[in-house]
Amino acid sequence: MKKLGLLALAALLAIGFTLGGVAAIQAAEARKEVKFGEDKRHIDWKTKKVTTAKETINWRMTGPWTTGILFYDFMEHFADSVRAASGGRLNIKVFPAGALVPAMETFDAVSKGVVQVGHSWPGYWKGKNEAFTAYASVPFGVDTEAYNIWYYERGGDKMMDELYARFNLKPFFGGNSGQELGLHSNKAATKMADFKGMKVRTPGWYMDILTRMGVSVTPLPGGEIYLALERGIIDACEFSSPAVNLPLGFHEITKYVI
Numbered sequence: 442m443k444k445l446g447l448l449a450l451a452a453l454l455a456i457g458f459t460l461g462g463v464a465a466i467q468a469a470e471a472r473k474e475v476k477f478g479e480d481k482r483h484i485d486w487k488t489k490k491v492t493t494a495k496e497t498i499n500w501r502m503t504g505p506w507t508t509g510i511l512f513y514d515f516m517e518h519f520a521d522s523v524r525a526a527s528g529g530r531l532n533i534k535v536f537p538a539g540a541l542v543p544a545m546e547t548f549d550a551v552s553k554g555v556v557q558v559g560h561s562w563p564g565y566w567k568g569k570n571e572a573f574t575a576y577a578s579v580p581f582g583v584d585t586e587a588y589n590i591w592y593y594e595r596g597g598d599k600m601m602d603e604l605y606a607r608f609n610l611k612p613f614f615g616g617n618s619g620q621e622l623g624l625h626s627n628k629a630a631t632k633m634a635d636f637k638g639m640k641v642r643t644p645g646w647y648m649d650i651l652t653r654m655g656v657s658v659t660p661l662p663g664g665e666i667y668l669a670l671e672r673g674i675i676d677a678c679e680f681s682s683p684a685v686n687l688p689l690g691f692h693e694i695t696k697y698v699i
Contacts, residue, residue, distance in 0.1 A: 547559040625679075
């Protein structure tokens with residue numbers, strides 16, 4: 442009886458340890474995080490069949506950029522890359538601002554099917570939905586690395602798809618130019634009160650902030666900024682990063698960088 446009792450106790454302990462081990466594994470699995478950066482598209486592609494199309498597709502592309510702006514070069518590079526990747530089957534012809542539609546009508550032109558592709562800065566569409574500015578320039582926002590992590594790994598891309606889908610559009614992230622330069626100005630500003638009464642070109646949430654500070658703000662298209670500065674229509678401008686601003690020559694006709 443004593444041996445039977447010991448055997449029974451051992452069996453119960455073994456069962457207990459087994460159940461405990463299973464429970465521990467299940468608990469660990471429940472806590473398991475999704476692999477950071479995991480890309481499951483290769484799994485989806487295993488079941489897809491790909492055939493080469495023989496037809497040639499011709500699309501038109503525009504944006505709010507004139508030919509002197511670096512972003513126009515981006516459009517041309519994109520069109521060239523697509524043409525090469527498709528073996529010439531998808532040909533995208535690029536048009537500068539104003540050639541097909543005015544600069545600030547790019548969004549509506551693509552949404553309504555006037556052109557098939559548009560390249561732009563989402564903050565220009567702030568009037569349609571404030572959320573577009575989250576995909577543009579956010580004053581005092583995160584840096585490039587943190588922004589890319591949010592977009593690619595923490596759902597930013599899915600929210601962007603949902604936002605643009607409301608307007609019959611499919612967005613593709615076209616890059617991240619990082620922090621912008623600030624203001625090229627013909628008026629000095631060393632304290633907050635100095636901004637009051639200034640005439641500044643900028644869009645987005647920065648426009649909202651400056652307006653509350655008593656600044657007269659206008660979101661001019663990039664191709665119109667230089668003449669506006671030169672003629673005194675505006676006192677200062679904010680446009681993009683130094684690499685984009687430098688070829689446009691704002692520094693040549695202004696006295697300060699704020």
